[in-house]
Amino acid sequence: MRVQVVKLWALLCVAFVCGSLCLSGCSNNPFAPTDDDFPVLTGFFYYSGGRQIPLKVKTSIVTFKFDDGFPDHQQDSLISSISRIVQRVGDRLLFDDFIACSLSTGIEYMAFLDSLDTLEGIYLVEPYYLAQCDSALLVGEGFCVAFDPNLTRNGIDSINAAYNVVIEDSLPGMFLLNNTDSSGYRVLDLANLYYGLPETIFSVPNFSGGLLPF
Numbered sequence: 551m552r553v554q555v556v557k558l559w560a561l562l563c564v565a566f567v568c569g570s571l572c573l574s575g576c577s578n579n580p581f582a583p584t585d586d587d588f589p590v591l592t593g594f595f596y597y598s599g600g601r602q603i604p605l606k607v608k609t610s611i612v613t614f615k616f617d618d619g620f621p622d623h624q625q626d627s628l629i630s631s632i633s634r635i636v637q638r639v640g641d642r643l644l645f646d647d648f649i650a651c652s653l654s655t656g657i658e659y660m661a662f663l664d665s666l667d668t669l670e671g672i673y674l675v676e677p678y679y680l681a682q683c684d685s686a687l688l689v690g691e692g693f694c695v696a697f698d699p700n701l702t703r704n705g706i707d708s709i710n711a712a713y714n715v716v717i718e719d720s721l722p723g724m725f726l727l728n729n730t731d732s733s734g735y736r737v738l739d740l741a742n743l744y745y746g747l748p749e750t751i752f753s754v755p756n757f758s759g760g761l762l763p764f
Contacts, residue, residue, distance in 0.1 A: 588656035594679065596738060596754055597745045604682055605738075609656025611639065611678035612663060613648045613688065620671045628671050634662060645758040646690025648676065663736075673731050679738070679757075691728040692718055692756035693741040699723065701749050709749060713740065726756065 591607035612635075616625050629635055629651065639650040653662075659677070666675045679687045697706055706725070710717065714732035717725055727744075729737045737755050744753035 588653075589659075590680070591659060591677075594677075594738065596741060597752070598754060605687065606680040606682070606684075607659065607677040608680050608686075609659040609678075610653055611650055612653060612659075612666070612675065613644060613650045613678055614666060614675040615646065615648045615673045615691070617671055617673045624671060628669065632666070632669075644690075645688045646692065648674075648688070648690050650678065667731075674729060674737075676736055677738075687757045689737050689755045689757060691730075691737065692726050693729070693737055693744070693753060694756055695725050695727055695741075695744050695753045696723055696751040697725065698749050698751060705749065709744075709747065713743070715740065 588608065588610040591609060592604070594605040594607060595602040596605065597603070616628075629638060634653050634655060636652045636654050639652050644650055653659075663675045663677065666672055674691060676689050679689060681687050706717075710727065713735070714730050715727045716730060718728040719726040727740075729735065729740055733740065735743070741753045741755045744750050747753075
């Protein structure tokens with residue numbers, strides 16, 4: 551299983567570097583929101599092949615991850631206590647153990663996400679991203695980074711420590727890094743921030759969502 555996971559994120563990294571993912575055919579996603587009355591936010595992007603690839607945010611859905619060990623009954627109580635949440639979408643966990651919840655309104659969506667960050671029991675919160683073809687691109691904790699091969703491991707560790715990021719896994723020349731609740735960033739922002747560092751070759755979120763055929 552671990553080999554399959556490593557293979558998955560490595561292939562995702564390669565796909566994004568080549569810029570091919572955004573050109574893949576769009577696929578139906580069972581979690582894709584259908585309420586067109588909610589505003590779609592624009593201005594989001596990631597980097598691939600040396601250019602910005604635009605993303606949209608669907609404001610009728612939010613995704614988040616509970617703290618490790620947070621009891622199931624407290625999870626249900628917390629969800630019920632958040633007035634804007636209508637219901638949990640689906641029974642299974644999403645990418646990186648995130649869940650999706652539908653919302654009653656999309657007004658001030660990003661401020662609402664910030665408010666969820668402050669709640670006890672919630673570890674990380676992420677928007678519900680869409681590719682330009684409206685297929686869902688889910689994010690979790692991870693983003694894929696290739697550092698300059700001349701950078702030492704101590705140098706890599708120093709950069710990660712500065713942003714409160716941890717190494718989840720690695721392959722020769724590539725790292726799967728995980729966001730934490732101490733970073734103060736969403737994973738897309740972290741990926742873009744790392745992309746701009748002189749010590750990196752590329753950096754992309756470890757997207758999931760059905761655009762790749764595996």
